[in-house]
Amino acid sequence: MLYIKCPYCGLRAQKEFSYGGDATVKRPNINEEVSSEDWDNFVYMRKSPRGKHIELWQHIAGCRQWIKVQRDTATHEIFQTAKVTEEIR
Amino acid sequence: MSQPFRLNKEGLINRNKKISFTFNGKKLFGYEGDTIASALIANGIHLVGRSFKYHRPRGFFGAGVEEPNAKLQVEFNGHSEPNVNATEMELVEGLSATSQNCWPSVNFDIGAINNFLKMFFPAGFYYKTFMWPKSFWYKIYEPFIRKAAGLGVASIEKDKERYEHKFEYCDLLVTGSGPSGLASAYAAAKNGAKVILAEDKPRFGGTLLTDDVSIDNLSGKDWAEKIITELKSMPNVTVKNRSQVFGYYDHNMLVMFERVSDHLEKKSKFTPRQRLWYIRAKETILSTGSIERPIVFGNNDTPGIFLSAAAKEYMKVYGVLVGKKPLIFTNNDSAYETALEFKKNNVEPIILDTREEHSSELIDEAKSKGIDIRFSHGVIVANGYKKVKSAKIGKLNKDKNSFGKIETVDCDCICVSGFWTPSVHLASQSGNKLKYEEKIDAFIPDKKKQHETSVGAANGSFTLEESLKHGFENGSNLSAKITETKTEISIPNVNEKKYGAHDKFWCMPLPKNENPKRFVDFQNDVSVSDIEIALREGYRSIEHVKRYTTLGMATDQGRTSNLNGLQLVSNIENKIVPEVGHTTFRPPFTPITIGTIVGREVGMEYMPTRKTPMHEWHEKNNAVFVDAGAWKRPRYYKLGSETLFEASKREAKNVRENVGICDVTTLGKIDIKGPDAAEFLNRVYTNAWMKLPVGKARYGLMLREDGIVMDDGTTTRISENHYHMTTTTAQAANVLSHLEYYLQIVWPELNVNVVSTTEQWAGAAIAGPKSRDMLSKLYPDLDVSNEALPFMGYKEAEFFGVPSRIFRISFSGELAYEINVKSDHGMFMWEKMMEVGKDFGNQPYGTEALSTLRIEMGHVAGPELDGRTIPSDVSLNGLVSKKKDFIGKNSLGREAFNVESRQKIVGLIPIDRKSSIPEGSHIVQDQNAKLPNPKLGHVSSSCWSVENNNPFSLAIMKDGKNMIGKKFFAVSPLKNKSIEVEVISSHYVDPEGKRVRS
C-alpha cells in the first residue's frame, strides 16, 4: 500500500485516496473554439510511461483536495507531491 | 506412556505440564512447549505422511518453517485445519492430528504404487498426462487426483473465531530475534526509537538457543533472555513472538501474522485467534537468519533423514533425539556441532565429511572427543522404506564424481548439512535485486530499494561476532537518523567456535547401474532426473523449469530446494548460478489463514450499513429491504402473504389512484454556495441555469467529457448564491468528486464551494393525485395551491414546528412533492405523514413500486444511464443547450453519436399482453436464427404497468426511432425465455406530462 503525502494533511495511507489520472492534461478553455484533434487528445489520448508520471489523486477520506503526485509507475516510488496550484518540476 | 526418544533433562520445554494429543487416532502425550513434531519424535514416530506424487513415506526433515514434508490435518480448539506444519504448530491439550496425503492410511497407501510406476510421472506430468481427452478432467482425473493425492481438507463449518487487523507505525521494525535482530532492536531502543521486534517462533533468540556460544560470559540463551527482558521493559519497544513478518510491500509497509491464541487451552471470548498487522516502518532490519540446505543423495527422502541443525534443535530446545545411531553427512563445520551435541547426550555419531582430511577448531574438538570422522565420504543411498535402517556410503575420489570403497553402515537417522542459505525473501519482496555470493554459494541482498537493511545470516554473515556487530551498528545508525540521539553501546565480548571453509559440494554422484530417486524438492516430489528431463526437453529459463517440474512451487516455497535446483541447472547448462538467476519470492512466506486476511470484515461487518432515520419504522412495518450501495432501502412493505409482485403492484396502483409516501433520504444531496454558483452549474449541466429564479427547481443532466450521460437530478435555488443539488443514490460520491475536480483544478477562478449534505437531510416523497390535499393538511398555514406552489416550485415552511423544505418535483409522473427535514426529525416527519395521510388512502411504497412508476412514465434511471448512452439515446436531447458550452459538449459532435441509426430508448409490450420481459433480454429479429444472432438492442428496465395492467419494458434499440410499431423477439437465454414484443413509445403513461403540472 502506497504512503502518500497530502500537502494539506501529511503522510496518509493509499486507501484514503482515489486515483485521478494524468495531471499534465489541460482541459481546453470553456466557451472557446477547440479543434477536434485537440479535444480528442484531451478526452482520450494519454501517455502510459514506464517511470516518472505526474498524476492526480484526491484525498477523498481526508481533506477532499485533489493533489499532484509524481510517482514512478514501475517502482511506485513517489518523488514529490504538491497542491494542484503548484508546479512539479 | 514412556517417551523413548526424550532426553532426561535437556531442552526448554515445561516438563511439569503434560499435554495429551492423538496422532492418527493413537493417544500420545508431550509437554508444554513441544511442537507436534517434537512430541511425535519423542514418541519414536517418524512416518507422518505420504509424498505428493509418488506417495513415498515421509517423515520430518526440519524443525521450523523449512519443513517440506510434515503437513498434517489438525483439529484443535474446535477447528479443523489442513496443511498445518507439524514442526511449527505448538501442542495444545486435546489436539488431534492426522496424516493427510495418504489413502486409506499412512502405513498402507494405495497411491504408493505410483512409486513403482514412476515412468508415468516424469517432469511435466500434469501437462502431459491429464490434458487429453479434455472431457476426462472433471469426471476422472480431477476427482482421482483429489482423492489419491489428498492434501488437506478445508473445513466447511462456519469459522467461529475472531480475527483482527491492526495498523501500526514505528521507527524501526526488526524481523527476527536472533543475535543480529536483538542487537539491532536493542541499539535502536537505546536511541529512543519506536521499535517493533517480531519473532516467528514462540521463543526469542534464534540460533542463540541452539549454538554453543557465550556473550559477555553469558550463554547465548541467557544473553538473549537478558536483552529481551530489558526490551520488554522499555515503553518505546513492542516485542512480539509467534509473529511472522511475511510480506514486504510498497513504501515500507510490512505485514505481520500473529498467532495470538492457537497455543492456548483457554482464552477469553474477545481474544482473537490470529491478528494481521499492517506495519508502516521508517526503517526495517531484516534479521531473518538462514536456512540449512541439504546435500542431495539417493532416497534422501526416507523418514529419519533430517537437516543437521534441526537435529540439534530437537535436542537443545525440545530434549528429543531424532535417532540413537546417527550418521552426520556434511560439507561444512556446522554439522560438527550437531555431532558434538549427540556425543554430549551419550549417542555415538559417525561423521561423513565430503572434504579431504583437514583441521579446524570443531574438527579437532570432535576428534578429541573420539568421534568417528570419515573424510572424503558421503551417503550414496539411504536404505529402509518407512524409516532409515542403514546407508550405503562411499569414499569419494579426488574428482568427487567416482568412488573408492563403498560399504553399508547401520544407522537410524541421517543428519545432513549442505551449508546455509540466507533467508532473503523479505529483501527480495522489497524490490532488492539479489546478488550471488560465491563465498557462500547463495544469494544475498544487493543495493537497497526501500528502507531495508539486512543483517546477520540473512546478509550472509555466519559468525556471531559479525552478526552482533552489524546488528548494533545498523540498529544504532538507522535509529539515530530518526531520533537524532545516539547512545554509545559497547559491543559485547563473544566466544564462539571458528568454522573452516565449506566444500562446494551439493549432490552425491551415483555408482554405475544404480538409479535411486534423488529428491531436490520433497514437497512436490521433484527429483534430479525430473530437472534433467525438463532441460533435455528444451526448457531453459529457471522460471520455466520451475513451472514445468513444479520445483519450489509447493507451500514451502523451495526453502530447502531452490539453490540445489539452481546448482543442478547451472551444472547441466554449464553456466554459473548467477546467470541462471533465481525465481521470484512472493508473500506470504508461509501459508496464513484466510480468516486472518479477512479480519473482522465478515457478515454484517463486511461493509458499513447506511440506514435512513426512518429505518426502524420500515422494519416495524414489514419492509423487505434491498441494498442500494451501502444503504438499506425498503423494496416493498409486505401485507399478509403478499409476494413482491403483488405488493409492488398494490403500492404503485395506490400512488396512481390516491397518494403514497416513499423514503428518498438516500438520494445524494450536495450544497452549492458562492457568487459563481450559477455559472458553475451552467458549465456542469447540459441545460441553461443562468436564469433559474430563487425558489425554483430545475431538472438537470450532466455529462462526462466524452459525452456520455453521468447523472441526472434536480437542483433548487435556495437563495441568491445557494443551491441544493440532488444526485442519484448510486452516483452521489462520484458527482461530488467530479464537481470538486472542476472547482479545484479546471476552474479555480470560480468562487464556489460544494459539500455533501446527504446525511443531513431526511427526505420523503408524497406522490399521487391526492398529494396536494394531504400536503395542505401537513401545512395548514401554507398556500399549497398550484399557483402558489407550481410544478418545480420550492418553499420553506415549518412542519409541525420543525423547519422543512418543500420541493414540488416528481419522479413518479404524478402530482408529487418532496419534503426534507433535518435527519433528526426524519422519523417525526414520517410518522406524522402516516397519521395525516390516513384520510387520503396514503400507503408507503418501496423501490419496486418506485421503479414501476418511473418505468411506465418513461423516466430513465441507472439501467438506461449505464455509461454507454448519450442524451439523445435516452430522449433527453431537449435538455442539451445549443447556445452555451458545458462539460462534454464538444464530444456530442462525434460522428458515431450522430449517425442516423444511432441507438435510442423505446418502449416494449408483449404481443400477448401477459408475458413479463426479463431485464437484460436481447432484442432479435428472428428467434430461430443461426448463432450469432444479430442483436438489435437490449431490455434495460421492466415492470408491470399498473396503469394499463400489462407488462411494459424500456429498451435501448439500434435505430430506435424508426422501430416504433415493429415486432421483434426479446430473448433471454438466462431465463430460457423468448417473448414476441411490439415496439411503442417509451412514454407509456401521460406522455404530455399533464399530471405533474395539474
Ligand SMILES: [Zn+2]
Ligand atoms: Zn488531505
